[in-house]
Amino acid sequence: MKSKKLFLSLAVVSGSALIFLSAFDKNPKKAKTEVKAERPNIVVILADDMGFSDAGCYGGEINTPNIDFLANNGLRYREFYNTSRCCPTRASLLTGLYNQQAGIGKMTEAENEPGYLGRLADNSVTIAEVLKTAGYNTAMSGKWHVSNTFVQNDPKEQLAWLNHQKDYGDFSPISQYPTSRGFDQFFGTIWGVVDFFDPFSLVSGTKPIKNVPKDYYQTDAINDTAVAYINSWKKSQKPFFLYVAQNAPHWPLQAKPEDIAKYKDTYKGGWDVIREARYKKMAKLGLIDTNTTKLSKPLPRATSWENNPDKVWDAEAMAVHAAMIDRMDQGIGRIIDALRKTGKLDNTIIVFLSDNGASPENAAAYGAGFDRPSETRTGSPIIYATKKQAMPGPQTTYSSIGKVWANVANTPYQYAKAESFEGGIHTPMVAFWPKGIKAQKGGFSNQRGHVMDFMKTFIDLAGAKYPATYKGKTIKPTPGISLVPSFEGKDNAGHEVLFNEHFGARYARSGNWKLVSLSNDTTWHLFDLSKDKTEVNDVAKQNPQKVAELKALWKDWANTNQVFPKPGRGK
Numbered sequence: 001m002k003s004k005k006l007f008l009s010l011a012v013v014s015g016s017a018l019i020f021l022s023a024f025d026k027n028p029k030k031a032k033t034e035v036k037a038e039r040p041n042i043v044v045i046l047a048d049d050m051g052f053s054d055a056g057c058y059g060g061e062i063n064t065p066n067i068d069f070l071a072n073n074g075l076r077y078r079e080f081y082n083t084s085r086c087c088p089t090r091a092s093l094l095t096g097l098y099n100q101q102a103g104i105g106k107m108t109e110a111e112n113e114p115g116y117l118g119r120l121a122d123n124s125v126t127i128a129e130v131l132k133t134a135g136y137n138t139a140m141s142g143k144w145h146v147s148n149t150f151v152q153n154d155p156k157e158q159l160a161w162l163n164h165q166k167d168y169g170d171f172s173p174i175s176q177y178p179t180s181r182g183f184d185q186f187f188g189t190i191w192g193v194v195d196f197f198d199p200f201s202l203v204s205g206t207k208p209i210k211n212v213p214k215d216y217y218q219t220d221a222i223n224d225t226a227v228a229y230i231n232s233w234k235k236s237q238k239p240f241f242l243y244v245a246q247n248a249p250h251w252p253l254q255a256k257p258e259d260i261a262k263y264k265d266t267y268k269g270g271w272d273v274i275r276e277a278r279y280k281k282m283a284k285l286g287l288i289d290t291n292t293t294k295l296s297k298p299l300p301r302a303t304s305w306e307n308n309p310d311k312v313w314d315a316e317a318m319a320v321h322a323a324m325i326d327r328m329d330q331g332i333g334r335i336i337d338a339l340r341k342t343g344k345l346d347n348t349i350i351v352f353l354s355d356n357g358a359s360p361e362n363a364a365a366y367g368a369g370f371d372r373p374s375e376t377r378t379g380s381p382i383i384y385a386t387k388k389q390a391m392p393g394p395q396t397t398y399s400s401i402g403k404v405w406a407n408v409a410n411t412p413y414q415y416a417k418a419e420s421f422e423g424g425i426h427t428p429m430v431a432f433w434p435k436g437i438k439a440q441k442g443g444f445s446n447q448r449g450h451v452m453d454f455m456k457t458f459i460d461l462a463g464a465k466y467p468a469t470y471k472g473k474t475i476k477p478t479p480g481i482s483l484v485p486s487f488e489g490k491d492n493a494g495h496e497v498l499f500n501e502h503f504g505a506r507y508a509r510s511g512n513w514k515l516v517s518l519s520n521d522t523t524w525h526l527f528d529l530s531k532d533k534t535e536v537n538d539v540a541k542q543n544p545q546k547v548a549e550l551k552a553l554w555k556d557w558a559n560t561n562q563v564f565p566k567p568g569r570g571k
Contacts, residue, residue, distance in 0.1 A: 041348040048250040051358035051409025059282035066333035074432030089355040095124040096455025096478035100562040115562030128182030134464035139185040141225040142245030147176030162373040171201040196254040197395040223331025249324035251363040251400035253392035259323035267315040270305030299407040353429040358409035360416040363400035420507035439489030447486040448494030456480040508554035515550035
């Protein structure tokens with residue numbers, strides 16, 4: 001469906017036309033005082049569970065011409081980091097803080113410790129809140145996932161809610177919704193996981209959307225709403241901040257048949273064929289240096305691809321993953337086109353990245369409950385294909401690509417989402433800004449960046465001021481570093497030190513030295529990333545002093561950034 005038609009359908013369904021929500025554009029008294037748009041517009045597009053090498057411009061075979069356009073006319077970052085999982089990364093990106101400082105050390109459950117509030121902390125500010133004070137229009141479409149979630153005490157009632165059979169009202173405290181944290185307009189889901197054809201927790205502003213059109217697809221709705229926002233600002237002289245938080249390609253594997261069909265033969269050659277092809281393409285693109293970035297050993301498998309009894313299902317699963325990214329890219333193309341048609345493209349910064357590495361989860365094993373329905377609105381049962389008994393793609397199945405394909409998606413790195421090894425935290429990141437990026441177009445930046453850097457970067461460019469206090473609360477200083485030097489083509493190392501912790505997975509990086517451990521193993525491993533960017537050669541035993549030094553750095557960071565105390569565990 002064309003973007004305008006779908007958007008208008010949503011407006012009718014939700015009972016409010018989002019396109020007319022910008023009060024600034026309707027108030028003639030304010031028009032004279034509007035800030036002229038020399039300052040850049042800002043669009044942040046965040047993919048969900050997309051692997052480092054999935055996009056074409058990062059080595060993938062998936063058709064992503066619009067993401068590639070941004071890369072070929074902007075910058076690709078070789079050293080950019082997230083926090084290894086959905087909601088912690090979103091918290092860090094939005095606030096310019098480490099995620100524990102922002103209140104989301106784990107997930108969105110409310111726990112009685114400062115780093116584990118399960119929501120954005122009161123002593124944090126969002127980019128939207130700060131840019132509003134500088135005269136920006138602000139809007140968001142997509143996945144929020146940084147507020148406490150209301151859950152029914154009776155699991156049967158929770159399922160009835162998830163299945164759209166009963167209505168229990170708000171999905172989170174309204175005070176924690178995007179419109180309470182600086183966004184003038186919002187369309188999307190408050191919770192994390194969605195049925196792409198009929199999502200739970202879908203709202204317009206704060207009003208629940210109780211029905212969606214027959215041919216609804218969440219990725220289209222997110223991107224078409226972003227287009228509608230851009231069109232609504234066509235005549236405004238105020239710059240805007242637009243946050244487009246995708247659900248794709250997070251499980252469940254659900255895509256439109258015509259998109260899946262494009263990849264019906266792509267993955268029949270198996271895991272290793274795709275992984276090796278991606279590695280070679282990354283080297284050819286100039287993204288990696290094969291001398292320092294070796295292709296790590298593939299994840300151990302129970303069988304070879306040739307002897308894999310589920311190869312038909314597995315190939316289809318990756319085809320659906322690709323289709324979900326393809327559909328997201330199509331929507332990004334419509335966003336770019338809307339910016340071009342409204343004359344805003346040249347002075348708009350667009351950044352594209354992923355919230356973590358591809359997911360190794362077996363989503364089918366989770367079963368129905370909490371945020372996963374048991375049947376569709378019309379009563380069709382949803383199959384959780386634990387034995388791969390139902391092909392992925394339609395609304396009636398819940399499944400995921402699994403750990404082996406996730407290892408491929410994260411080429412050339414090891415491990416995946418939720419871990420602090422590079423496969424979990426190393427994100428593809430593209431920055432595009434025709435008017436402002438002076439570095440070589442289509443080039444690469446080695447500035448070591450982190451999702452918390454967007455706050456400092458956008459403040460610098462918008463002429464805004466990061467507040468010491470906001471709404472009577474003392475605001476934590478941001479540890480972020482501006483990316484502006486990289487836009488100017490300057491050689492800037494970025495962060496000298498970086499840290500992470502999530503469910504026991506952790507790392508400390510100082511310069512090119514990285515100390516890291518897995519979530520299920522407290523053993524520290526040490527790598528020299530100047531020689532070994534894929535963490536294949538553990539040199540901890542040869543460098544005990546460096547291990548001790550980085551352990552001390554990590555412990556100091558953890559104790560001063562609300563990693564400790566952990567709920568119910570202390571230190």
